Amino acid sequence: MDIQTGKYDPLTHLADERFAGVRLRWGPTGEGRWATTQWWTTEAGTPMGTITLRRGLTSAETRSTLAHELVHVERGPCATTEAATDELVALDEGITDFVAAARLLPTAALAGLSEGVAHRGVETVALELEVDVRTVEVGIALAAAAAAWADADGDA
Numbered sequence: 001m002d003i004q005t006g007k008y009d010p011l012t013h014l015a016d017e018r019f020a021g022v023r024l025r026w027g028p029t030g031e032g033r034w035a036t037t038q039w040w041t042t043e044a045g046t047p048m049g050t051i052t053l054r055r056g057l058t059s060a061e062t063r064s065t066l067a068h069e070l071v072h073v074e075r076g077p078c079a080t081t082e083a084a085t086d087e088l089v090a091l092d093e094g095i096t097d098f099v100a101a102a103r104l105l106p107t108a109a110l111a112g113l114s115e116g117v118a119h120r121g122v123e124t125v126a127l128e129l130e131v132d133v134r135t136v137e138v139g140i141a142l143a144a145a146a147a148a149w150a151d152a153d154g155d156a
Helices: 010-014 059-075 084-104 107-112 111-122 121-131 133-155
Strands: 021-026 035-041 047-051
Touching: 010 059, 010 107, 047 059, 059 084, 084 133, 107 111, 107 133, 111 121, 111 133, 121 133
Parallel strands: 021 047
Antiparallel strands: 035 047
16 A cells, blocks of 8 residues: 555555565466466465566556456465366455455445446546456445445344
């Protein structure tokens, strides 16, 4: 989190000593992919590896994608390749999306996200928040889930 702006900056996060062994580069990522991440953890628990971002991403796409990939590195692999079912991989991607969106979108923005999208459109809101459209869509789902959780918790 940038102390001056209160805005999460994934590049600053990547510079944290916890990620000293993780490199960022731009290059080919495969058809339809914005990023690939190869990493492993040393015996001491230090993440090592490379995050590759596709060339040509906008700054908002870069910010959103890097935030997402850093969550993958922090959480570790969802399962060994042999054990990773489609359902498990989808669940891991969803959790990763939620964590990245929670970092990238301030709580005040989450609170009015659905209304903002309804009035100004998802692309405009994404541009205003300096994130990609997918992060706005995930943010709407995150805000709805948090509100439902708060309502349910209040009933207990």
